[in-house]
Amino acid sequence: MDTFDLIILGGGAAGLMCAASAPKKIKTLIIEANPTLGRKIQISGGGKANITNQFISTKFYRGDSSFIAPSLKNFTCKDSLDFFNGIGLEQRDKGKLFGKKSAQEFIDRLIDRIDTKDILLNTTITDVSFKDGYFLLDSLNKSFTCKRLVVATGSLAWPKAGAKESGYLIAKSFGHKVISPSPALVPLTLQPSEFWMKSLSGISFEVAAKLLDRSFCDWLLFSHRGLSGPLIMDLSLFWQKGLVSFDFWPRGSVKRVLQTKSKKLISSSIPLPKRFVKSFLNAVGLEDKPINRLTCKEEKILQKLHNYTFAPAGTLGFVKAEVCKGGISTDEIDSKTMQSKLQKGLYFIGEVLDVTGCLGGYNLHWAFASARQCAKNLG
Ligand SMILES: Cc1cc2nc3c(=O)[nH]c(=O)nc-3n(C[C@H](O)[C@H](O)[C@H](O)COP(=O)(O)OP(=O)(O)OC[C@H]3O[C@@H](n4cnc5c(N)ncnc54)[C@H](O)[C@@H]3O)c2cc1C
Numbered sequence: 343m344d345t346f347d348l349i350i351l352g353g354g355a356a357g358l359m360c361a362a363s364a365p366k367k368i369k370t371l372i373i374e375a376n377p378t379l380g381r382k383i384q385i386s387g388g389g390k391a392n393i394t395n396q397f398i399s400t401k402f403y404r405g406d407s408s409f410i411a412p413s414l415k416n417f418t419c420k421d422s423l424d425f426f427n428g429i430g431l432e433q434r435d436k437g438k439l440f441g442k443k444s445a446q447e448f449i450d451r452l453i454d455r456i457d458t459k460d461i462l463l464n465t466t467i468t469d470v471s472f473k474d475g476y477f478l479l480d481s482l483n484k485s486f487t488c489k490r491l492v493v494a495t496g497s498l499a500w501p502k503a504g505a506k507e508s509g510y511l512i513a514k515s516f517g518h519k520v521i522s523p524s525p526a527l528v529p530l531t532l533q534p535s536e537f538w539m540k541s542l543s544g545i546s547f548e549v550a551a552k553l554l555d556r557s558f559c560d561w562l563l564f565s566h567r568g569l570s571g572p573l574i575m576d577l578s579l580f581w582q583k584g585l586v587s588f589d590f591w592p593r594g595s596v597k598r599v600l601q602t603k604s605k606k607l608i609s610s611s612i613p614l615p616k617r618f619v620k621s622f623l624n625a626v627g628l629e630d631k632p633i634n635r636l637t638c639k640e641e642k643i644l645q646k647l648h649n650y651t652f653a654p655a656g657t658l659g660f661v662k663a664e665v666c667k668g669g670i671s672t673d674e675i676d677s678k679t680m681q682s683k684l685q686k687g688l689y690f691i692g693e694v695l696d697v698t699g700c701l702g703g704y705n706l707h708w709a710f711a712s713a714r715q716c717a718k719n720l721g
Pocket residue numbers: 351352353354355356357373374375376380381382383385386387388391392393394465466467468494495496497499500503504505506508509663664665691692693694702703704705706707709
């Protein structure tokens with residue numbers, strides 16, 4: 343049986359960064375189930391990977407901010423840019439930084455920093471146990487032992503990229519609490535009463551949303567399956583069940599339009615896609631008539647454009663989710679080392695933990711930052 347100082351389980355963003363940053367004198371093995379490394383990095387950001395963000399801060403994460411903060415302090419946006427120095431980047435809205443050419447460049451940079459003989463592909467670990475100071479890892483036809491084990495197995499999101507529940511099961515077997523993972527950064531589906539929005543498939547514009555005490559403002563994309571686009575992806579990180587309120591015209595004012603007492607039709611007075619305005623009027627039971635002919639009651643109904651409240655039906659599930667919210671509770675993990683407080687020598691990093699970022703490069707950044715936090719203490 344092969345014995346290592348350190349095994350990193352999972353060759354995704356977190357596992358690769360941990361291997362690339364761990365002291366070279368440690369005899370390390372990365373075990374990855376997929377035939378290639380960094381599968382999720384490869385499909386991230388539409389193939390260009392939104393690798394980090396200029397505004398990295400705990401406020402863009404769902405999770406315990408006192409747990410997240412030390413990793414973000416130790417690995418900043420600048421640290422990420424230094425690590426990937428030389429790879430062309432493209433800056434987009436809200437501080438997002440994407441690769442100019444392809445996400446593969448980031449994977450190649452990570453692999454460049456790893457000794458390739460330390461990598462084992464096409465190998466799925468099915469069981470992990472601990473005996474006499476060593477972890478024992480079993481795959482279908484081979485076993486491995488190691489003194490220290492880093493679990494970087496990711497979440498259940500996007501099964502096509504090899505998502506598995508292994509990390510949660512390993513954590514549970516060592517007594518860790520797992521907050522039930524559910525899909526996040528995922529499109530939302532609609533109740534039949536809101537199917538009018540489906541007919542607007544392909545239309546996209548800026549919308550503001552309110553969910554309990556949170557506010558969002560970004561692009562909403564209507565799709566034949568429901569609602570998508572960056573606004574919805576971010577909202578899905580915090581939505582469980584219940585009401586959401588949309589302001590379909592956050593930079594405009596229905597009140598001001600009404601004050602004009604214009605002879606123009608509603609659909610010609612509101613500068614949103616006409617198809618949307620007509621469907622909206624139909625949904626709220628308003629005739630498309632001249633502004634100066636609206637009754638007080640109708641004027642009130644039109645104000646719903648700023649406050650349209652409804653309950654989404656659900657999400658498109660793990661299959662279409664970019665990440666999971668929930669995961670291994672961080673209460674039992676040391677934020678300075680990522681080591682389990684329940685089992686010495688066992689570490690958890692990346693998305694497998696109960697830390698989830700907003701859309702905008704925050705999740706890859708978390709995978710890298712938590713990996714760095716772990717690696718710097720592996721010496
Ligand atoms: C479509 C899509 C687009 C995204 N775009 C972005 C983006 O632009 N920016 C951003 O910040 N985030 C993005 N994300 C999220 C981001 O990719 C993830 O948060 C990040 O890759 C998580 O890294 P990780 O290393 O924790 O997990 P992963 O990258 O999922 O790596 C875990 C690895 O562990 C392996 N594994 C699991 N169990 C076992 C086992 N038992 N044995 C062996 N191997 C195992 C898996 O095969 C996998 O390769 C996107 C996600 C998706 C799905």
